[in-house]
Each structure stands twice: as C-alpha cells, then as structure tokens.
Amino acid sequence: MVAQNVFFGIMALVMICSALKVVSTKNVVHAALWLVVLLAGVAGQFLLLGAEFVGVTQILVYIGAVVVLLLFGVMLTKASLGEEADLNMPNRALPAVIAALMFGVMTYALIDTFRDTELPRESVTTTAMVSDSIFSDYIVPFEAVSVLLLAALIGAVVVARKE
C-alpha cells in the first residue's frame, strides 16, 4: 500500500506540473510535448487503479494519435516554432479566479463525501473482462460509438478539404 501511495504521489506531482506547463507555456510545440507527459501520467494512474486495458488504450490513442494530430494542427496553422507573444487572453485573472473557485467547491464536496473510502486492494480488471462486458452488455453503445467515429471522420474530411 505504501509503495502505491509513493508512486501515486510522484506521478501526481509530475502530472500537475506538466498540466500547469500546458496551460502556461509560451511555445505551442512545448505545450503539446508537456501534454504527452501528462497523458503518460494518466495512463500510469490507470495502471495503478488496475485498469490495464484502459491504460494501454490511453497510450495508443492519446499519445499515439491525438498528440500527433494536435502537432499537425500546430504545423498547419503556421504557428511559429519558437515563443509566441499573444497566446493568452489579455485578462487572465478572471479565468484563474473561476478555476480556483471551482477547485475549492469540488475539494470541499469530495473530501466531505469520500473522506475515508478505501479502494479495494486486489482489483485488477483484465482485458478479457472488459471485452466480455463491451460485447455483451454494452454492444449498443459500442455500435453507436463506431457510427459516431465514422460520422466524425466524414465530417472532418468535408470541413477541412479545399473547395
């Protein structure tokens, strides 16, 4: 239990620092690379929670595909690869206040509700269990997601192509 908590602490620290970097760095490419660190940390948290398939999917889909897509977006919108002066809104105090207020409310509610809830010690869900569940109980949402992915694919091509 102690080792898990130590690993959780290290990963959480790295994740929070890289998340702050993502929203504060002046370089768009650096933000995408900090996002990679953050997403790898999230995958590590999934593994810590015993969700092996979600962790591996996180690495494959997010780090493998989404970040590459975002970097393509950075390149295609001709962002300068160095530092950029005007990445932020002029008034940043208000968003910071809103985020801090939300964090305060959520922290209070969460600690008030789940103060002593322990997670079960041995709760590894294997890929076989996940696939059994998807292809029996959740087959209709699964098919809906595949239709949605097809629609998003066609929609992206239609929106982005040149006339």
Added chain:
Amino acid sequence: MLLVQFLLLSSVLFCIGVYGVLARKNGVMVLMSIELILNAVNINLVAFGTMTNNIAGEVFALFVIAIAAAEVGVGLAIVLLIFRNRNSVDLSSMDSMKG
C-alpha cells in the same frame, strides 16, 4: 489507497483545463485544454469503477477516449477552416456574431 486522492487529482486537472480553455487565445491550445478536462473525467470514471468493483467505469472511460479522438479530429478541421478563412487562429478576434 484512498479513493479521494484520485478524485482530488482529477479535480486539479479539471480546473487547470478550465483555466486553459478560458485563458488561451490560440485555437489549438484550447483543444489541448479540452483534452486535459476529458482526461480528468476518465480518471474519475476508472476510480469509481474500481471502488464499486464494476466494469462499467472502465467501459465508459474507453467510450470517452473514442469520443475524444473524434472530437479532436473535428475540432482541428474547424480550426483549420478558420485559419484558411481568416489567416489566424486567434479566438478573441472571432466576434462577428457579437451583438
């Protein structure tokens, strides 16, 4: 491990993502902040699934990952279209529908 440590981590990430969405001016950076928010939700789903020993949390986390991939594809297409029409992805200059 306590459940609340995962929930607090995810609320920190969520709030940082909200700050990013509100404070960033570049369209691609806003999309990155949205990814932050979606990942915070995923940590919550998996943590609650582990707490209740229910596989549904993980299944829905997988669905959220699929939706996020679709969302970033369509979002980047829209950002590219904006860039082609206005030659910038500055979101604060997009106020032509402001009353």
